[in-house]
Amino acid sequence: MLRLYGIAARAWMNRYNSDTAERRQARAAVAEQQPAVVVTGGSRGIGFEIARTFVANGHHVLIIARGAPALTAAAADLNGIYNGRCHTVALDVTAPDAAARIDEALRRAGLYCEVLVNNAATGVSGPFAENADSDLDALTVLNVAALTRLMHSVLPQMLARGSGGVISLASLGGYVPGPHQAAYYASKAYVVSLSEAVAAEISGRGVNICVVAPGPVDTRFHENMGAERAIYRRVLPALTPEDVAAVAYRGFTNGQRVVVPGLHYRLAFLALRLLPHFISVPLTGIILKNPQR
8 A cells, every 4th residue: 555655646746747858968967876865964863864764775875964983983884784875974064065065075976966864953942032142043054044055956956857855854843833942943843834835836846845843852962952851851752763764764755745753743743733822832831841941
């Protein structure tokens, strides 16, 4: 049944994807290169597991992170099993020339970007009025500006070829304002809105824009943003990065626009879409509040 669904979904995705001279020319331009999956924040956590999942299914991947040692370790792990399919570039994706540097790294490896995974992100917790300006600037630049620039960079060539796609990691928090994580939740709302809007714009042209909206995931992300002692970390079941990656891969390859891993969080997703904000926002604020503050 899932196989039939995937076939039908791909046919729907390609309903306007005619074989034109321009399309043949765009595909010929990369005929000597191998398609690759570019994963930002790919050295650990969800990004690493998504890279692993794509590599295990026969894809080349280019994983990006700022820290060279972590990249080296991640590549050694993947290439130890899937030799030669994992490539790396140490890069801050918020740099103005990040897209050009990614293209150059791909060219050197004989690859081109077939799928972009926007995974790199940062969080800020605590009352918005008490957040440091530097933390808010860093969040906005990484979660919003860099993601937008990278998507905007790869999309024209994907549309020209009539294939590929973009997976962007958002959060269930993108569907409700989040007191005590206000800027982070707002940034994920942006990711959700951008992804769904662009998906509608290019519908039927062979390129899939997919947004993944998990609940809490068992990584160091919550600790790094100072929210490890918040109530939601004690009462909400955490997903594993492996589970998120598997569901994201399956949803993307089946042409889904919105992917919510975990049955309990799919039910929460429906509740957030139905509940009015005067109910959902105070409840969200209660579970996001950090007892330390």
